[in-house]
Amino acid sequence: MRVLSVTHGASVPGGVFDEAVESGGNRLERWVVPAGGSPEAAKSYDAVMVFGGSQHPDEDARFAWLRHEEAFLQEVLAAEVPVFGVCLGAQMLARAAGASTGPASRSEIGWHEIVLTECGTADPVLGTLPPSATVFQWHHYAFDLPPSGVALAESPVCLQSFRVDDLPAWGIQFHAEVTREMLSAWIDEDPEDLPMPAEELRAESETRLARSNEFGRALADAFLRAASVRR
Numbered sequence: 001m002r003v004l005s006v007t008h009g010a011s012v013p014g015g016v017f018d019e020a021v022e023s024g025g026n027r028l029e030r031w032v033v034p035a036g037g038s039p040e041a042a043k044s045y046d047a048v049m050v051f052g053g054s055q056h057p058d059e060d061a062r063f064a065w066l067r068h069e070e071a072f073l074q075e076v077l078a079a080e081v082p083v084f085g086v087c088l089g090a091q092m093l094a095r096a097a098g099a100s101t102g103p104a105s106r107s108e109i110g111w112h113e114i115v116l117t118e119c120g121t122a123d124p125v126l127g128t129l130p131p132s133a134t135v136f137q138w139h140h141y142a143f144d145l146p147p148s149g150v151a152l153a154e155s156p157v158c159l160q161s162f163r164v165d166d167l168p169a170w171g172i173q174f175h176a177e178v179t180r181e182m183l184s185a186w187i188d189e190d191p192e193d194l195p196m197p198a199e200e201l202r203a204e205s206e207t208r209l210a211r212s213n214e215f216g217r218a219l220a221d222a223f224l225r226a227a228s229v230r231r
Contacts, residue, residue: 008053050089
């Protein structure tokens with residue numbers, strides 16, 4: 001399959017999701033949105049994945065390229081191209097699908113529990129996770145459920161995952177894609193953002209990353225399977 005990985009900076013790649021694409025023998029292409037340019041038409045891809053970033057989904061005045069990304073994601077949805085969004089990518093996917101985004105009731109940074117909804121447990125992608133899971137979070141914003149969307153996972157703070165209507169379109173707020181190298185880079189870039197000492201987060205992460213990567217690979221593989229049957 002031809003898979004597009006949409007990213008927002010050097011330290012926020014697709015992590016284990018990109019690894020899953022390539023290990024499955026698929027063709028991985030990348031669009032770094034802030035660098036400019038445009039991808040090809042949405043229908044030319046078999047799947048699209050959209051990842052995180054330090055930007056917020058309502059900062060159009062600072063980052064004019066957000067509108068360009070939204071327009072592309074609207075094209076992806078209209079063409080029913082399978083798409084998976086993570087953190088900022090999920091917020092932008094929700095925005096493209098007509099949902100509101102904005103500051104969460106509180107920030108979630110570190111390892112936090114999410115719980116699947118009944119629909120999430122039955123979902124072919126999110127259902128690969130256990131009913132409750134401890135996942136890595138780093139976000140200040142959240143998304144509302146898109147019109148006619150389905151809630152797949154929640155935390156006490158916000159909606160954690162959704163599917164858009166009956167489309168092959170999923171979003172997750174948590175960072176199932178994160179690798180040890182990515183997490184270390186984020187801590188180095190934004191230590192003032194942390195609600196705990198950096199070394200405390202690094203130590204806890206060492207005990208949780210292997211399981212987190214298993215979750216990420218399971219989600220990525222399930223998404224790619226869902227995309228393959230729509231070719």
